[in-house]
Amino acid sequence: MNLPKQTDPDATPLDEAARAAWLYYVGGKTQDQIARELGMSRQRAQRLVSRAVSEGLIHFRLEHGLSSCLAMEAALTRRYGLKVVRVAPSLGAGTDPTKSIAPIAAVEMERVLASPEPIVMAVGTGRTLRAAVEQIKTMQCERHQLVSLIGNISPDGSASFYDVIMRLADRVHAAHYPMPLPVFAGSPRERDMFHALDPMRRTMELARSANVTFVGVGQIDDTAPIRLDGFITQVELEAMRNAGAAGEIVGWIYDESGRYLNFGSNLRNAGVRVLPPEENTVVAVAAGEKKVPALRAALSGNLINGLVTDEPTAQALLDR
Amino acid sequence: MNLPKQTDPDATPLDEAARAAWLYYVGGKTQDQIARELGMSRQRAQRLVSRAVSEGLIHFRLEHGLSSCLAMEAALTRRYGLKVVRVAPSLGAGTDPTKSIAPIAAVEMERVLASPEPIVMAVGTGRTLRAAVEQIKTMQCERHQLVSLIGNISPDGSASFYDVIMRLADRVHAAHYPMPLPVFAGSPRERDMFHALDPMRRTMELARSANVTFVGVGQIDDTAPIRLDGFITQVELEAMRNAGAAGEIVGWIYDESGRYLNFGSNLRNAGVRVLPPEENTVVAVAAGEKKVPALRAALSGNLINGLVTDEPTAQALLDR
DNA sequence: CCACTACATGAGCATATGCTCAAAATGCTT
DNA sequence: AAGCATTTTGAGCATATGCTCATGTAGTGG
Secondary structure (H helix, E strand, C coil), rough: CCCCCCCCCCCHHHHHHHHHHHHHCCCCCCCCHHHHHHHCHHHHHHHHHHHCCCCCCEEEEEECCCCCHHHHHHHHHHCCCCCCEEEEECCCCCCHHHHHHHHHHHHHHHHHHCCCCCCCEEECCCHHHHHHHHHHCCCCCCCCEEEEEEECCCCCCCCCCCCHHHHHHHHHHCCEEEEEEEECCCHHHHHHHCCCCCCCHHHHHHHHHHCCEEEEEEECCCHHHHHCCCCHHHHHHHHHHHHEEEECCEEEEEEEECCECCCHHHHCCCCCCCCCCCCCEEEEECCCHHHHHHHHHHHHCCCCCEEEEHHHHHHHCCCC | CCCCCCCCCCCHHHHHHHHHHHHHHHHCHHHHHHHHHCEEEEEEEHHHCCCCCCCCCEEEEECCHHHHHHHHHHHHHCCCCCCCCCECCCCCCCCHHHHHHHHHHHHHHHHHCCCCCEEEEEEEECCCHHHHHCCCCCCCCCEEEEEEEEEECCCCCCEECCCHHHHHHHHCCCCEEEEECEEEEECCCHHHHHHHHHHHHHHHHHHCCCCCCEEECCCCCCCCCCHCCCCHHHHHHHHHHHHEEEEEHHHEEECCCCECCCCCCHHHHHCCCCCCCCCCCCEEEEHHHHHHHHHHHHHCCCCCEEEEHHHHHHHHHCCC
């Protein structure tokens, strides 16, 4: 056995965690061995490993497509004519589906960003997308441009609630264009004023020219994120539901056949809405029983031509 | 809790292993929970997880460059003017360095193969390279061409001892050109006869035109792989050592300043030797104390302009 | 149809892991 | 420099993991 090494003096705490995780997962050593090698207590080694996992320093990636998931991907492609489909294995009914689709969505985003041609990638917001971005590996993407589809000022005035674009830009080192706007303007007139600003116009134009777009999908029910996060009021939500609201993408509410409502909060939405894609690719990242109607509507209205979801959701979209 | 699911009737054993590993590593569940969810005994779940790891269905990847390794990479780049350098964290003095460099080399090869332009990748053989290829993820690389630098018939007549190119082609679905040749011909004349064959000529030409080359590096001492695998005799090895042999790349032996010996077994080598790269990239994948002199020689003779190695080896190459 | 090999299974157990808690260290404010 | 809050540390312990071994089960060749 080796003599206990002194820990490198110039190692950051994260370095130590990464090294411990490397020894544990790649080297297959026990935490006891690692502790001895690194000259620390076993508990400290244990904490470093667990920290590395929770901080995302080490990633687990399934390199084997599960045949059941592959079958669903093929079926979804056929049924809805999609360009991009990934179905993540479920983690069981009790678990937040975000946990399973985030790593898969991250791989898909990496694949897109690996393109050597300069691309414009537009992104929405939301918990799911945020989780996915956290799992993306660091890359050098100076050639690409990232643009947000949606304002980054939430109703309480704080910037960046689920600040997807900034995190993404951090990770992949690309030029990025957030929208210094409220998500919803106070009135249609106020929104028009914002839109008249020159830099805003340019950013929105960039967003509309995106080659690839990644968005979340919100359900319209009592748990509607757009309502829970305080973007629209309960009253407004009810009105939209009565008008046939079925789902929402970057705050734009559409009905069950995927047509945007020309009504209510949509008149105040200050962001860029996603239009049925032609050459470009629009990938929805969403899973969960509650989101099935919203996804079905977006798919039948061809608002999206790509999907990252999990097994139960895929199954639900295929049933019937 | 969920009712125990019946295992899918159409799931292959590997599918089950992959699913168990997904639930374990990505889902963070205990093997007990997994066993219940999948309707099997805990031991079975345990075996599935361990199988998924050993079969490489699940990969562990460090997403955080250790500062000490990054520093060495920078230093090696500066010292030897390299285009590609990766230094893997060590797994401790007792552990086979192959284990640590294989995953890093795999990432590097994936990066090269991700190129959308068609490329020609030449590969050597060896334990290390073979281990790296096993860790490469499956890809669709129909646009690329893979070519072997070295015959695939070993001295005992069996084809494919460390059949790197076939495995690689399997994984990445690219056109591939092995060399249906013995590694060493019986005599220079016999070698010339092989080389006169038309298909052989074309393959060798392809190999010489490679954009990127990945090779192992063999030491020339009592543990020389070229000797242990029975390619040359002890007597021949001694003669080469006396003539100044310092290392070997795809069976071609070079001296301490990286010049190929015009002598002995080199006169019978039927493969394509690696020449000092100009536009193209030649990456050596090798680590271990024993390989340091061979690596140093290859580096100072500019036989290679890329290196994947581990921490102690990098340190040794930088010391002095 | 039987004997044989090779591999899969579950029980039992030694060991590894991760959680909780109290003590110690660190940093920040006054 | 003292006091307070926050974080880090290791001990102890309950639980999870993985190994060994005895037994079972399928597949193969006589």
